[in-house]
Amino acid sequence: MTDRKRRFHSRTNAIEALEGISLDGKTIAITGTTSGIGVETARSLVLKGAHLVMLNRNIQESEKQKRTFIEEKPNARIDIIQCDLNSLASVRKAGEAYLEKGWPLHGLILNAGIMGPSNKMTSDGFEAHFGVNHVAHFMLLESLLPVLRSSAPSRLVILSSKLSRNTGISPNSTLDKKLETLCPETPSKSFFRLYAYSKMCNMLVAFKVHRDEYSNGISTYSVHPGSGVRTSLNRDFPFQGFKNFLLTPFTKNASQGAATSVYCVAHPEAPSGKYWESCWDDEKSLDKKVARDEELQDALWKRTKELIAEWKKDL
Template structure:
């Protein structure tokens, strides 16, 4: 193992946000950032679970600068409110880890009307990051880590089928998940290009196959018979959340990222560079994804504004 918790440098004075930090690798990531003295925001939807996580991190690390940031990634209204809540604090932001995700859920739409896996795993993080970006830039040197998956290799030949994202008959649960995880890598690619010349280091990560709650929807998508199989696989093959958090912690904190100028790279366990698929390196697809995401967000925000005026 090439990177350990002990290798995380002192983070005194650094401010971090970790989405989906109430459980799994998000929790471990937030805990270890706090252990090294970062001011950490645990961003998530479930108030009770997030506040429990905050208390546990404080108890385990002795760091009282750990806070809950309400964030529901399926709602642009919630994403905007979360970003504004943080920005109103007038704090810097040195580390943003877009960790939250859902996987292989039965087809449904987010509050804003886009396929749930794509909406939560990509669109919500896209908008959240954009809102925080001026502060991230002004806090440089800073890091953005987007948690992807080796599952991106299961995307269709076209990469992301924009026209059929909301077609429940077009793709199965895994292919829908794969497109959202491919989007995470492409977002990193395009964001890095738009940050040219800035000291903001954007990378994406496959954390490994980890024993977390990410598999909780598998039986709903494919049937109850899959539950014991997933349980057995977790027992035999999955890595612990502690190990699963290592690679994103490396990208978020290691001096090597700056020393080696590692940008728009794809990392796999543990803290190793790997080439993603050809689709994940397609700059034209990355540009198209950015434009699609931006147009979607702007259209929905306009609709929200109209709804608010009509009240």
Template structure:
């Protein structure tokens, strides 16, 4: 295989990345398209011919985005599925609705995320940031995995953050101790402003690498990424301190179009057909921002995987 060359920069947009790519016949399910880079991710893929299925809580906002996309491309294929990621029952219902349509699934883009949510626990008793950002999207992936394999070659794209490397977790701790930190119990006091969010984003990277090890041979590629610093609503519930963080980061922040570039690069670029299990930033995978000492720890990947699966088995057996 010829060596890849870097074609994009931190200022590249989703449109730059997708230029010349025709996604007709490809179907993408995307979580969290009502705000932030999810909007541009859905829009840009749809405008390049992909069938977009937006999985969101706010249906009215989803319908508005669908209308805006159709105004730009009248033959765009855009569908909407209701999902509430703080409810595993809703996640299961959303997956069942998708599967009932008979659609293929070539791209599963796990974009949704919360930080410092006002509601401190999910419907299923999980700490909200951990439950929404990791468990719910792990569950959605598991429910759709067979469809991804049937549709192969297919891709799972997981939006993480460079904050995965800022958890403050001591690498000398045992796997069990690290796992306990990464999976906070509802009601646990957050040690820092964005600690739970950082933990959940390390969970995203661990999940991605663990998933890659399990499914890559079946034709499903897995990518995890940092989209860059983007002015979104993720810090809206963190008070004045969150506003300060956003203000300080503004000079270095990306537009939504730039922020979505790495996501669509992972989802659609033909040069990544034989690449999987890598961490991307600025549409490239040199992994300079990856905290490999934690993220590449297969024992920790497996511990998180087993812990999550055990909780989901309990949920399934409860009949909820």
């Protein structure tokens, strides 16, 4: 690990991060490609030859994006599956649709996310950040894990955030208290705190999958795209465009924000089971006492499976 040299930094863009990499023959699926870093993540993978499967809510925007990519790379292979993370029924259908296609899955990037949404609850009654950022992605991951195993060596990239440090969870809290905090039933906290909870959930899942699946050939990465990445993540906020303008010298653009995701899904030297930021894994921004709590990882996994099982009973 110490012999690795850092090749890329915070200003590296997605195309630069894939320098010298060919993705011909690789199938990579990604959620949330119609805006922000998802667009640049998808674009760079297409340009490097990957068969791209876009899992998005908005089919019309997805088709538009597909046409744009094909204009740049006429022989691109791109497929679209509808997947609305606000609805577990839609997520289940998306997983089933992927399996029916019989495609391999060499890389899965759980990229989509919300922050401060206008709708505070999902259609299934989950607090929105928890339901969209964590539960829906968890359900999709569970359905596609068998394909990741059969396609090994394969990779799983889950977007988290350094804001996951702001859960306020004490390492000395009981396991039940930690779980209660991470799985809010109502939007009773600030959007900032709720987002932090959901991003910690993403991180805990990533580290759990590494523990369970690395021996099966799946490498797993928890990725922070960058502080203040200029995307539509918080598009519900007023004056967001003006804020982005003011912060431009200090933030990443969408392609720079996508660099770490594509680096982790493609580069052979990227070690599994780590937290990545700006194409590097020193984990300086990681709340290790919470994120590396294996008992909490297991408990969250179990609790999420229970929540999905309860949802299925109500159908």
